[in-house]
Amino acid sequence: MTEYKLALVGFGGVNRALAQLIAERNERWKTELGFSLTIVGVTDLFQGSVINRQGLDAAALAALPVVEGALAQLPGGDATASNEAVIKDCGADMIAEATFTNPVDGEPATSFCRWALENGKHVVTTNKGPIALHGAALKALAQRNQVGFEYEGSVMSGTPVIRLARQLLAGSTISGFEGILNGTSNFVLTRMESGLGFSEAVKQAQTLGYAEADPTADVEGHDVRLKVVILANELLDAKINVNDVRCNGISALTLGDIEQARQNNARWKLIGAATRNADGSVSASVEPRLLSNDHPLASIGGATNAVSFTTDLIGTVTVSGPGAGRTETAFALLSDIISLHQCATQHRKTCP
Numbered sequence: 090m091t092e093y094k095l096a097l098v099g100f101g102g103v104n105r106a107l108a109q110l111i112a113e114r115n116e117r118w119k120t121e122l123g124f125s126l127t128i129v130g131v132t133d134l135f136q137g138s139v140i141n142r143q144g145l146d147a148a149a150l151a152a153l154p155v156v157e158g159a160l161a162q163l164p165g166g167d168a169t170a171s172n173e174a175v176i177k178d179c180g181a182d183m184i185a186e187a188t189f190t191n192p193v194d195g196e197p198a199t200s201f202c203r204w205a206l207e208n209g210k211h212v213v214t215t216n217k218g219p220i221a222l223h224g225a226a227l228k229a230l231a232q233r234n235q236v237g238f239e240y241e242g243s244v245m246s247g248t249p250v251i252r253l254a255r256q257l258l259a260g261s262t263i264s265g266f267e268g269i270l271n272g273t274s275n276f277v278l279t280r281m282e283s284g285l286g287f288s289e290a291v292k293q294a295q296t297l298g299y300a301e302a303d304p305t306a307d308v309e310g311h312d313v314r315l316k317v318v319i320l321a322n323e324l325l326d327a328k329i330n331v332n333d334v335r336c337n338g339i340s341a342l343t344l345g346d347i348e349q350a351r352q353n354n355a356r357w358k359l360i361g362a363a364t365r366n367a368d369g370s371v372s373a374s375v376e377p378r379l380l381s382n383d384h385p386l387a388s389i390g391g392a393t394n395a396v397s398f399t400t401d402l403i404g405t406v407t408v409s410g411p412g413a414g415r416t417e418t419a420f421a422l423l424s425d426i427i428s429l430h431q432c433a434t435q436h437r438k439t440c441p
């Protein structure tokens with residue numbers, strides 16, 4: 090049985106949910122998964138930091154109130170965030186990076202990932218910024234340092250989509266995809282269909298833990314743009330960046346637009362898509378589209394996401410599941426850790 094020492098970088102909704110899962114399920118994982126997780130460090134800009142090389146009590150961590158300097162309440166805790174010390178020196182084998190997604194330059198999360206990888210630590214992250222904006226460099230760094238770098242939760246939260254497509258559609262060529270890739274905007278559109286105003290619906294998405302720190306990223310399509318870049322580069326080998334993706338959000342849609350669509354048996358959806366063209370280039374976009382009610386993506390409601398892959402051998406394959414949520418996204422971190430563990434125990438030469 091392997092024990093992994095884990096540091097949590099960012100202690101918001103997702104990493105708190107991971108601490109809660111560890112508190113509840115670690116014993117079970119020993120027999121079911123062949124490993125256990127010991128949290129040895131936590132750091133957060135707002136809540137401070139704590140290091141304990143023997144292991145912190147995951148239940149006590151998860152139960153801390155979400156207040157400024159909360160981690161100082163623990164023995165050895167401090168009200169300031171010691172990011173560098175926790176990432177480099179707390180004795181962790183891996184870090185779970187879940188600070189805020191910066192859609193402009195991916196920082197400071199990209200530096201956090203880099204510090205960990207350079208210091209021989211595996212990284213699991215749900216943060217879209219480092220992957221969409223610096224994915225190739227970080228993957229190369231991980232390879233050079235012979236550590237894992239996994240980011241399943243960066244697209245569609247806990248719904249397995251990157252690994253599923255990469256591994257289970259291998260042998261077939263994916264020529265494109267279209268999907269609902271943002272839980273918040275889909276939730277907002279669904280609530281507006283019941284007559285709720287845009288701002289009120291955004292507030293509800295924030296309360297439920299779906300929205301980004303700045304929900305503009307959700308409703309203006311910037312979050313989907315990052316996810317389109319990630320999927321296109323992972324699955325179509327597109328080598329595109331955010332400037333290659335035409336991007337429009339849902340903030341201009343009114344209750345009147347939604348009602349008019351309903352009367353025409355249609356629904357507005359924010360669609361992220363990419364397609365390989367005949368000349369080998371890849372076109373990508375994010376835009377609200379009016380889908381007729383019989384379109385496979387039209388019935389996807391609330392924070393649920395779905396993506397349809399176009400493949401050469403088996404036609405269209407659609408994957409649907411949670412697109413946001415604290416526990417759902419923490420599950421993605423767990424699935425990344427499982428993947429790292431399988432890779433380590435099976436001694437695969439090149440692990441996905």
Ligand SMILES: NC(=O)C1=CN([C@@H]2O[C@H](COP(=O)(O)OP(=O)(O)OC[C@H]3O[C@@H](n4cnc5c(N)ncnc54)[C@H](O)[C@@H]3O)[C@@H](O)[C@H]2O)C=CC1
Pocket residue numbers: 098099100101102103104132133134135136170172187188189190197215216217242243245246298299300301302412413414415418
């Ligand atoms: N909540 C969700 O449904 C999903 C979230 N994600 C991504 O996962 C990440 C975490 O999401 P949440 O936990 O929901 O966000 P959150 O806003 O609840 O937590 C982020 C935490 O990071 C901390 N933080 C910000 N800047 C920091 C810095 N420089 N150093 C240390 N800590 C810092 C904040 O104080 C906050 O506690 C984000 O990048 C988000 O885009 C991805 C998929 C779904």
Ligand SMILES: N[C@@H](CC=O)C(=O)O
Pocket residue numbers: 243245246270271272273274299300301307312412413414
């Ligand atoms: N804010 C995002 C969270 C997941 O990436 C969303 O709503 O989809």
